[in-house]
Amino acid sequence: MKILLRLVLVFALTPVVYAQRVNLDFPGLADKAREVVDVTLDGALLRLGSRFLSDTDADERAVRDMVDRLEGIYVRSYEFGSDGYDRSAIDAVRKQLGPTWKRVVSVKSKTRDDVEIYTDLRGDKIVGLVVIAAEPRELTLVNLVGPIDLDKLATLEGQFGIPRVSKKGDRQ
Amino acid sequence: MNLEHELRAALRRKSPAPGLAERVLARAHEVPERRPVRRAPWAVAASLLLAVTLAGWGAHRRAEGERAREQVLLAMRIAGSKVAYAQQQVRGISK
Amino acid sequence: MYAILEARDAGVDTLQRARQGDHEAFAEIVGSHESMVYGLAYHFFQDRGRGEEIAQDVFLQLYRSLDSIESPSHLLFWLRQVTSRRCIDAVRRAKIARPVPLEAVELQSVIKDADPFLERKLRQLVADLPEAQRLVITLRYQEDLDPAEICRIVEMPINTVKSHLHRALTALRKKLGDH
Numbered sequence: 001m002k003i004l005l006r007l008v009l010v011f012a013l014t015p016v017v018y019a020q021r022v023n024l025d026f027p028g029l030a031d032k033a034r035e036v037v038d039v040t041l042d043g044a045l046l047r048l049g050s051r052f053l054s055d056t057d058a059d060e061r062a063v064r065d066m067v068d069r070l071e072g073i074y075v076r077s078y079e080f081g082s083d084g085y086d087r088s089a090i091d092a093v094r095k096q097l098g099p100t101w102k103r104v105v106s107v108k109s110k111t112r113d114d115v116e117i118y119t120d121l122r123g124d125k126i127v128g129l130v131v132i133a134a135e136p137r138e139l140t141l142v143n144l145v146g147p148i149d150l151d152k153l154a155t156l157e158g159q160f161g162i163p164r165v166s167k168k169g170d171r172q
Numbered sequence: 173m174n175l176e177h178e179l180r181a182a183l184r185r186k187s188p189a190p191g192l193a194e195r196v197l198a199r200a201h202e203v204p205e206r207r208p209v210r211r212a213p214w215a216v217a218a219s220l221l222l223a224v225t226l227a228g229w230g231a232h233r234r235a236e237g238e239r240a241r242e243q244v245l246l247a248m249r250i251a252g253s254k255v256a257y258a259q260q261q262v263r264g265i266s267k
Numbered sequence: 268m269y270a271i272l273e274a275r276d277a278g279v280d281t282l283q284r285a286r287q288g289d290h291e292a293f294a295e296i297v298g299s300h301e302s303m304v305y306g307l308a309y310h311f312f313q314d315r316g317r318g319e320e321i322a323q324d325v326f327l328q329l330y331r332s333l334d335s336i337e338s339p340s341h342l343l344f345w346l347r348q349v350t351s352r353r354c355i356d357a358v359r360r361a362k363i364a365r366p367v368p369l370e371a372v373e374l375q376s377v378i379k380d381a382d383p384f385l386e387r388k389l390r391q392l393v394a395d396l397p398e399a400q401r402l403v404i405t406l407r408y409q410e411d412l413d414p415a416e417i418c419r420i421v422e423m424p425i426n427t428v429k430s431h432l433h434r435a436l437t438a439l440r441k442k443l444g445d446h
């Protein structure tokens with residue numbers, strides 16, 4: 001009886017978290033693009049991919065630590081010709097983000113991507129991430145579903161043999 | 173960065189869509205391209221079953237797993253680089 | 268040595284059969300060289316459709332010119348030259364507008380090595396080069412040809428080829444911030 005009571009209390013007090021998958025597929029983008037990167041990994045396929053990450057490679061272990069807690073990874077990246085693309089897709093992504101979503105970063109650049117990062121916050125935990133990176137001839141949309149540590153995600157820039165950048169812009 | 177190395181990688185040979193020779197020969201003789209032979213559905217199903225059995229489920233699973241692993245790494249690298257770039261801009265990192 | 272001779276004989280034999288109207292032999296020749304021909308055209312225009320169009324035209328021309336092909340090595344030279352000529356002709360006919368200014372794809376030097384799209388950006392930068400530089404760079408780095416081989420294909424003096432290569436690499440390095 002006591003065990004049952006404890007179980008009821010645990011379920012009652014644990015916030016129910018529904019992670020949201022965002023639709024990243026819009027008509028006219030893939031058809032117009034010269035090159036497309038399309039990644040959809042969730043459920044069994046995500047678990048399978050995670051199992052095949054190397055145990056002996058420190059970088060892949062770090063990726064697996066992040067990925068094991070995710071429910072889904074969705075990436076669409078398009079490269080276009082000189083005609084560019086219809087930017088209404090960006091608004092269409094933003095419109096799907098409900099009241100629990102917050103824009104945490106917005107970068108505007110004349111020479112590189114405009115980048116927006118949105119997180120789905122439940123309490124103090126991030127349970128979803130959307131990244132929109134837009135250049136005149138490239139559009140990248142990322143949706144990660146599940147608990148995410150943004151700082152750890154950013155360190156993946158320093159993985160795979162890629163130099164890290166310190167705050168002063170010096171290579172390490 | 174070794175520019176010549178990167179150029180070799182960026183400009184490596186690229187395959188066209190399959191069937192280029194057929195398309196060329198079709199133009200040469202102005203005949204319609206050969207249509208794929210349509211098999212009865214049951215024959216297709218039987219062939220697939222046989223192929224999977226012969227190839228071995230294990231080998232298939234390994235290949236699928238490797239592809240999924242590559243996709244995981246690609247996706248996380250893309251996500252990580254965009255987040256890192258945004259963070260660097262916010263923290264005022266200059267060129 | 269025996270294996271090399273055998274492969275060379277196979278190439279000669281395939282060519283001979285293709286000349287005699289053997290479609291399978293012709294398809295073998297296309298299969299052996301399609302990634303080279305299509306690759307040159309694709310990288311020149313950064314466009315799959317143009318690449319396919321030019322590749323088809325080149326192989327169609329080959330089909331009609333098989334009698335003039337003397338050997339497998341001549342075939343390779345012929346394909347590279349005809350593809351190069353067709354790329355340049357297509358640009359001049361269509362008067363293709365210059366693509367987006369390079370500033371739009373300028374790389375941030377501190378993380379250029381971290382950019383997963385470096386290859387893609389490089390292809391864009393190459394596609395933005397003037398046509399002669401673009402062709403020479405593509406022949407050099409896709410086909411690994413030296414200036415002497417390139418000048419025979421594009422029918423330019425060797426110093427002109429070297430000059431195009433030098434200018435193209437300088438322009439690419441400048442845009443990549445690598446000085």
